[in-house]
Amino acid sequence: MTAHATDTTGSAPDGRDIRLVVLDMAGTTVADGGLVERAFAAAAAELGVEPGSADHADKLAYVRATMGESKISVFRHLFGAEEPARRANAAFEKAYGELVDGGLVAPVPGAREAVEEMRADGRTVVLTTGFARVTQDAILDALGWRDLVPLTLCPADAGGRGRPYPDMVLAAFLRTGAADAVHQVAVVGDTSYDMLSGVRAGAGLVAGVLTGAHAEPDLRAAGAGHVLPSVAGLPALLRGDGGGD
Template sequence: MTDKNTIAAPLNLIVLDMAGTTVADGGLVERAFERAAEHLGVEPGSADHAAKLQYVRDTMGESKISVFRDLFGTEDRARRANSAFERAYGELVDGGLIAPVPGAREAVEKLRADGRTVVLTTGFARVTQDAILDALGWRDLADLTLCPADAGGRGRPYPDMVLAAFLRTGAVADVRQVVVVGDTAYDMLSGVRSGAGIVAGVRTGAHGREALIDNGATHVLASVAELPALLAGSRRPAESA
């Protein structure tokens, strides 16, 4: 009988977050939010602006439309804010203010060369995700890309995108053969709730080691570049991060 704490081998489905995990966006989320907030009449420099910006920081990784629903109260205002945010982020991406996390592309290529299926996920809308992929030349880097709309509309911390990757790719037979990697508490919660065998946090994004562990990280890595080496020796019970 298999112990419930034992990872099911092989770990052949890798679900990677984008901004903060594989993509270094240089604070573009905050800059795009500031433009969106101003569009809705939030005065820059005001206490309301500072409080809303802090909430955006605290909820990095969550679906952006969900964040705006919490911040602006009504569905109409949330959608207006989200549209303004996506437009601003796309303009900033087009301006060249985005780059891969060092070693991220090589890590994905190594994972796929080892026979693993790689899925890139985001809390952004599809149009923004595609803009990032185009800016980096990453259209064909992964086996599949997913945004919340591709998983029924619910982003992190729900497990829906991880489970959509599991169902769409058919890469593994058991959710314990899934590896989820991200830089935020919401990424960790999504991975834990999906039943993934490894939920790895990386220290290249929004949240620190303590937040990642507190929200379920089984491992904490300096960056996604360390992931292939971790998985090369991962056929054992998950270790404490």
């Protein structure tokens, strides 16, 4: 396997040297069936954005383009002032939580098994999200994943800055103590912002998956050294048994 240059030490490590794996949730380990767009519709309605209007289409296009970013940051961009952004974010989180409670989320096939396999291989796994903590917890509860990993992080857990900033990756590095250096960290997700956060954190392995928002060219352009059909192939990639390139 060939790792691309995402290691700030100047040499890409063997995947077997990876000790900490920072995994995105929605689109990477969790299949939500487009709930982000449905929840956005509720947020837009709260702010008086007419469905079917050009304004609605423009805002939805931005939401799609920035999948993986902290949702409050997205709404700050869309609505400008802090008060309407917070109203939109609250409406979004409420709608998304209700959809999750309605049983509309499921694991990406093989995701739980992949996490368990990586942990059995001696790696620490952390789950991250751009959602608020209340939404992240609702997803974990719906899937029965509370005890799947030792740490889960949302932007608020890392000082409030979500992707594409490196803060959640670095928070995982610092809080777990699982790796001695950032080149022993892998970052995996389905969006360009996931890739950027890994590159900016100096992660030794940055990998995209094709089960979510963005296609391979977008992931590669943002720094993915590997692209996998799904997270199910990640344990084999880390062991050097094959996978994406």
